[in-house]
Amino acid sequence: MSNSKPDPQLESLVADHLDGRLSEEGWEILKSCLHEDRAARDYFRTMTNLHASLLGDSLNAGKALAKRDAATRESETTIALPTDRWAAWIGLAAAACLVLGLGAWWWQVSTSTVTLARVAGAVFSGQAPEVGSKLNDQSMQLESGLVELDFPRCDASVLIEAPAVFRVIDRQTLWLESGRLTADVQNGDELGLRVLTPDSDVLDLGTRFAVDVVVGRGSEVHVFEGEVTAATRSGDSSGPARSLVEGEALRLGKSGAITERELRRATFIHTDEMRRLKNGWSPERRKNRESAQSQMKMDDALLAFVDFSSMDHPAIGENRGARRVQGRFPGTTALEFLDKGDHVRFDLEATTDQLTLMAWVRLDHNATGINSIYHTDNWKTPGQVHWMVAENKQMRLAIYGQELPAVRGWPESQRTFIEDLGRWVHLASLYDVGAKSVRFLIDGQFDSEVVLDEAPPALLGPAQIGNWSTNDPRYGDRRLSGRLDELVILTRILSAKEIAAWVEAGSPY
């Protein structure tokens, strides 16, 4: 069998087959995989043979038990190894329980401690631990970047994103005071990885999940695979545990309140992305990015360059709930919009015939499907601007009063964003009154152009960043579900070449 991890669907189908609970539909999918893919057949055969060995080879079981027995050096129990394979189970099973109890202490002391496995752009407050070093019961403050901890006892890796304060309590318990983590636990169950936060007690049952401590609002638990139990926590005591399975999320508040949440997957950095980010965070790339930013800031047509590292920009008004989190690069800042109504007030006090809007986003699904980026107030006044990823997952630039030839609706990109969930994506929309056109570029690549019949000048007055809130109860949550980084607005049309160069310099990958 190859070393690569099998496709999770195949893994699950084969497991269901081995356990005799594969549905008819599942069998058809599995059969099709097996017919088409040699690697799938190899995986199927490997797992079936392992299953057969576990079922049929009692001698192996006996030897495994004997190893435990030897390790304890205490047992005087003699394990009789039956020579008849087909009838060996019963005697061994009885011996197993005896040896198991004696073997447990040996197993406890032989497991190694938690180590710092990898870092990417990590800056600690105070002395930084070295990669590979053992982490003891000491509070650590991660100022920027990412770190990965290895919990060998649970065969778990835990990725913590800055800013975060955490402490390894023991070989299977982590204290997360602030920040967020994703955990991939291969070997968890009731003795699995446990994450404690000021508001929650999360116990893993062998799974992939995330914990996000949102200061002032509570701790969120998101389950991507498998099952966890979560309980509210106050002081040293935990409330009743609640089970969460794949696709579920909860917020556990300080007051003991538990609220169901939509699963946020893209918000969290996962292990595979950490590798790619590490490459993109090289000092050389940083130099290129800073050089491109300096050049952009000198552009006469620049209306706004907002990287959210400071909220002192003259156009930025009140921050109504947006959370400042790590941006695309270690030490940079992005805005995250967690709850309905979260947004930042923004007023450019400008009118323009040429408009370039650009931003980096990482998006999750939300209930209405609308991820709002920049929305001026007073819609239904010609020239008001609404820039978003719409419910059909296409980027939309709607300017009130623009008319499309013989089509109802608004200018939208061709490409959808479903496949981009879970990574940083660069969006650009260009509006040209003279040319009566809207153009869309995604990740620096031209996507499409929409020609208009009417194109009023764009009014860039009072607006919201990250939401499209109204008091009208008919409209649901239209916040940008995810992060927004580096919003750039110009009163000229950037060329495709300029945008491509901007994206190249600013990509975190």
Next chain:
Amino acid sequence: MNETTADSRSENRADFLARFLEIETSLYRYVCAVAPVPQDARDIGQETALALWEHDDRYDHSRPFLPWALRVARNKARQHAEKAGRFPRLLDDEALLDLIISEGEEQPGGSDDRMAHLQECLGKLRPDHFCLIQGYYWQCKKIEPLAVELETTVEGIYKRLQRIRGQLEKCIRMHEQKEGNS
């Protein structure tokens, strides 16, 4: 019974056992592929072994023993399925089953080595995981009582079994790689 008949039977039995032990692993793997549920596999395996012994006089000694044994196993699996009302799915696509088996024969790496690694890896399992393997595979316990015993859900038990098997396979592979590098 005269002495000659007794000697002849004894020789036949020794011959059968030698042949059977040679193909036993392959036979058992085949049974587990077509009928993976432990109790089914165990029953079919035992019925096959018994049928092979009882009908050994029908076996043509000039031909390989394994294909004959697999045919008997297939028939036993079908009979068992009729009684249990669970049709072994792989038997509805024997071409696929043959392909999976034949590709396995092409691959290097002896099953003895893997067995030895499996012993090592079983020895490294944490106690509660070991208990689950023991209960499910060796004590023939059903999932529901295991879930009660281990204070979890039925779904939780299935998930754990999947993970433990994955972990054992990973552990075996690491042993193989280590040997390959040494």
